[in-house]
Structure formats: C-alpha cells, structure tokens
Amino acid sequence: MQEHTTFRKIIFFNLFLALPLLISTSAKANTEGLELIAIVNPQVELAEVDYQTLRDIYTGQSEHWPDGQRIFPVLRPVVKESAYRFYRDVLEMGPDKLQSHWHKLMASGERLPLKVIHRAYDVGSFVSQQRGAIAIIERRELSKLVDIRIRVVQILKPVLTVLQ
C-alpha cells in the first residue's frame, strides 16, 4: 500500500513537472499558427523582408520595389490578433496614428489611401491580381489561399544584440 502511494506521488510529481512543458508546447503551436508572414504578387522578386522594410512600406517611406514596380500595401482591420501584433511589433504605432499619417500624405498628393481588406481569401485574391501588392497574413491562413497564385515571403524578426 505504501509502495502504491509512493508510486502515485512520483507520477503526480512528474506530471506537475511536465505541465509547464505541455503548456509551452501548446503555446508554441499556437504562436506558430499566429506567426506573421508576408504575401506578395508573384511578379515581386522577394524572398524575405525585415521589420524595417515593412515599416518603410506601410508608412509611405518606400514607394517602389527595387525593380521599379510601385508598392501597393494591403492592411487588415484590427479585429485579428495578428493585425494587432503587426501594428504593435512591426509598425510600432496604432491604426489611428497610421491613418492620420496617411491622411497627411494624401492631403499633399503623395499617396493614395491604404487598401484595407478583411478576409484572408480576398487579401490573397487582391495580392495575386495587383502588381506590386504586399499583405501581411497569419501563416495558418495560407491554407485558405492554396488555389491563389501568390509569393510567400518570410518576415525576418530583428536580431537582439546584447552589449557586452
């Protein structure tokens, strides 16, 4: 009986130890699904893009791709976690501030308004048809775009450097 109780304690202890691991694995799977990727029109020759380039594109600092094609950035409304994270982590500004910034560009005739599309499939369709288009979606949404001709571009996260 004593042996049986000890065995149960060991099992519970191990489970207790394994719990954080299980949670972290599940969270990782969740995060992988939420991972942001960029999709571009197939004519845009791009393999990967970093945060700074995305920031330049979405704040209107960059107007053309290196090959001269005009850039058409597409935004998602902030009803999705991924869109929220895109504003927070990549653009480092909220949607209202970004909209104000574009109003300023528009009032001086420098840029047309940003295209805002909600559904992932519509985003994919637009990007596939519009030369120079770029959009940010979640990796898991790629499964909805299998029949659409787009180029998937990896987003490079900034590398944190520790000063010695």
Added chain:
Amino acid sequence: MQKLRLITLTCTMLCLLQAQDGFAQTQSAQVPENAGIFQYLLNQFSGPENHSHVYGVIETNLQKSSDYPEGINEAGSTTYDSDAHQYNIPHAHLMLQSMKGNLFNGFLNLNINDEDGVALNNAWMDIGLNGEALKLRLGKFYRPFGLYNEVRDSVTTRLSAQLPEYLGENHTMISPTTNLMLHGRISGSGHTLRYAFTTGNDLRAASQTPFGTDIYYLYNNFFRFGASYYSSNGNAVAPSTEIGELKNSPVQNWMDKDKFNVYGSYMRLAHLGFNLDLEYWSSSHKAERDIEQIQALEAATYLNPTQLQRFGLDGITGDSSASDSIPLQTNYTVSSYLMRLAYTWETEFGFVTPYINYDYYKNPETIAAKEFGGDEKAGRSQDGKFEKFSFGMIFKPIPAIAIKAEYDSNRVKFNNQSVLYSSYIMSAAYFWELN
C-alpha cells in the same frame, strides 16, 4: 470504344486550347527586353492599373482678437479696439489623385470659398525619371520649404490651429507655390534623404529664373532635420500693383521691385507621444519703393512714427509728402522662428493633444492696415516685431476629425510700450473620402 476515343480527343483539344490561351496571356503581358524606350514608357504609363481617389478637407473656425492697440489719442495715450468674433471656412477642398503605371502621379487640389470662388491650390503631375531617386513634377504645387508648407492643407493632422507666422497669409516669407521641381529620395533601413530643386513663375518681374531648394534627413518618422533656400534671382514684384490686401506674397505691394533671398533650417523630433518642432528663417530684401504708392499709403491709412520715419514721411504735414524726401532704395531683413511642443495621448474617446507654441516674426517694412497690404501683426508693432505665445488643445475622436481650440497671447511694441493682447481660435476639421 469509338465514343471513348472521341471524348479523349475532345478533352485533349480543350486542354491544349486552354493552355495555349494562358500562354498567350502571359506573352502579351510581357514586354520584350529589346522593345526600346518608347515601348518601355508605354508600358509604364499605360498599364492596366489606374488607381484614383476623390477626397478632401473641410475646416471651419471661429476667431476673435481683443483689446489690440489701434491708435494714439490727442492726450498721447494708446487706444484699443476689439474685433467681432468671426466665422470662417478657410478650407473646403476637393482633392483628386490618380496613379497610373509605376511612374505617373497626378494631383488636383481645389479650394472653394466665397471670396475667390474656386481657387486652384495644386494641379500637378509627377513623372518618375529614375524610380524614387529622381522625379519631375510639373504644374502648380506647394514648394518644399520647412515643416509646414507642403502640408499646409492637411488641417486634420497639423498639431496647431494655425500655420506658423512665416507662412502667414498676409506676411509670408515665401510664395507658397511654384511650377517645376526635380526631386527624389534615397531610403534604406529607416534612413531617408529627400532633396528638391524648384523653379517657376513665382513673383518674378520679367524673365528671371527663381531658384529654390530643400533638403532634409529623416529617420523613421522620429527625427527630421532639414534646410531650405530660395533666391528670387533677380527682381520680383507683388502679384498686384494696386494697393490692397496682400496675400501669399513676400514682396510688399508698394515696392517697384524687390530682390530677395530666404534661407533657414528646421527640425522635428517625435517620440513617445511628444512632438517638438523648431524652425528658423531669415529673408534679406533689396528693394525699391514706388513713390506714388507710398504717398497713397500716407494719405489712406495710419502709419506709426517708425513707419513714417522709414518711409521719409515724418515731420510732414498736409496730404502728401514731397517726392524727394522718400527713400526709394531699402534693404531690410525679415526673420522668424518657431518652437512648438505637443504631447499626444490616447484616451478611450480618442486622441488628445495639448500643445504650446512660441512664434516670433519680425518685418520692419510692413504696416498695420491689412486692406492696404499690411498684416495687422508685425505691422502694428513699432519695431515690426511680433511675438505669439499659444496654448492649444486638439481632440481627435477619429483620425478623420480634429477639433481644435487655441488661445494666443500676442505682444507688440506700440506707443513706446510693450503691449499684450489676446486672441482665440476654435476650429473643426473633417477629412472626407469618397469610396
């Protein structure tokens, strides 16, 4: 068996036809590498994409100035006056923008108001000569000059209720628009260098070629530092030789001719909700007055002792002075600087931005009467010096709407005394768009 063969043959033919059709589409979309410059340009400008948008800005405001010095009575004391509060619609814009292909932009900006009817603020086309590095802009457009001239119609995003004094409608240091510009930008990793070289009709007297330039460095919309220079490159004249209200002209309308240069630098720092603007401008004028216009001014309006002395009219009694007493040649310097600090925070109702502002403007040549080409500010001051301390608040419930309130304390020198008078302005602006 024969039916099966027939079906197989039909399917094969259909598949081949479809494939050939797809191949044809791909071929037609491509331009041969050796197609030449004309084919290349045709492809750039006449592509299928034609993106356009119709939008605009409306701003209405209410303003009033109180207890400003107006004259000197027989006892030698200063007399004061106040304006009735006034409702205005300074901005009612219709803007149309179009982009075609990779290299072509067009922009039309009309301002509709009761005074001028429909004013053509901007009508330009931009042609890419070398991507973003070099573009050619033709038409009528706001020249790059300082932090505010190019975005003067962006009233919902401007962090103040009024333009800075150096761009003030009745005493601007530079004409806001010009006609031809070579410009471009080099960007990379958040760093941007923007440059522009302009020329146009401006206010030239004859066939002179005025020249302007503006260069700034920008880092991630966080830090901006730049400088501008403008030369009339010869004689310039006011838009109208008639004595009347002077709008958007750095040349006074009592000048026969005026040769001037403007230069200055500016800086913006935007971080953690704070926005700091600093600008400094100086303009040196070598001008020649028109005798008849000066005599007309003397007869028509009040000139303070310094202005009378400046125009050679002091000690003169009667309706008009002798022509030989008026100094025709004059050299003078107009200077201005601006300091503006704003802080924006987000509340559950929208963005709230309080700001403080110090604006300095000095113009020794202008006079007080706006209806005769003066400016009611520097022109009211004995030494041509005008200072404005402002406190304002902007509320933006949504990005397209801005409600602003600003209180100004203005300082001028009048009757040998430093006089403070107040004014306020409240405005509501709306950025509208057609879907």
